[in-house]
Amino acid sequence: MEFNNIIRERTSTRKFSDKKLEKEKLDNILEAGRLAPTAKNNQPIKIYVVQSDDGLNRIDKASRCRYNAPIVLVICGNKEEAYHKGDYSTYEMDSSIVTTHMMLEATNIGVDNIWVESFDEEILREELSIPKEYTPVCLLPLGYKTDDCPVNPLHSIRKSINEIVEYK
Numbered sequence: 001m002e003f004n005n006i007i008r009e010r011t012s013t014r015k016f017s018d019k020k021l022e023k024e025k026l027d028n029i030l031e032a033g034r035l036a037p038t039a040k041n042n043q044p045i046k047i048y049v050v051q052s053d054d055g056l057n058r059i060d061k062a063s064r065c066r067y068n069a070p071i072v073l074v075i076c077g078n079k080e081e082a083y084h085k086g087d088y089s090t091y092e093m094d095s096s097i098v099t100t101h102m103m104l105e106a107t108n109i110g111v112d113n114i115w116v117e118s119f120d121e122e123i124l125r126e127e128l129s130i131p132k133e134y135t136p137v138c139l140l141p142l143g144y145k146t147d148d149c150p151v152n153p154l155h156s157i158r159k160s161i162n163e164i165v166e167y168k
Helices: 003-009 023-034 053-062 091-108 121-128
Strands: 045-050 071-078 134-143
Touching: 003 091, 023 045, 023 071, 023 091, 045 053, 045 091, 053 071, 053 121, 071 091, 091 134, 121 134
Parallel strands: none
Antiparallel strands: 045 071, 071 134
């Protein structure tokens, strides 16, 4: 798919079918995350692939926003491994770049997805035994939308280029 189409067609899916995601596609998505740039190339990321029924039930305890997706990626960052500028750590920025790369690759290969920031961090940590050095930044449910998946009415509402860009 042309990149121009990917960035225009990617949307947040809120109703996934039970259709399983092919391993090759999952591998491509994970590889896109692995190749994503991070500050100073520190790569302070850990991605948990949750796909078992037990694991998905554990995700459901921490978030109501799985939307029946058969796979959820939990993207975490390590504050200490990340680049530091003063007392600022780039772990959230790095995790976000990795997630964006994976979202765009998913769209590129026909896999629906949604970025989820609505979860209880403590429950997620406990349920998935996430080590204390990693902080969950977001969830990325993956799969295929249902035929009756509602279209996000806000998807095509964008500020004009003049509202967000200023030349100096």
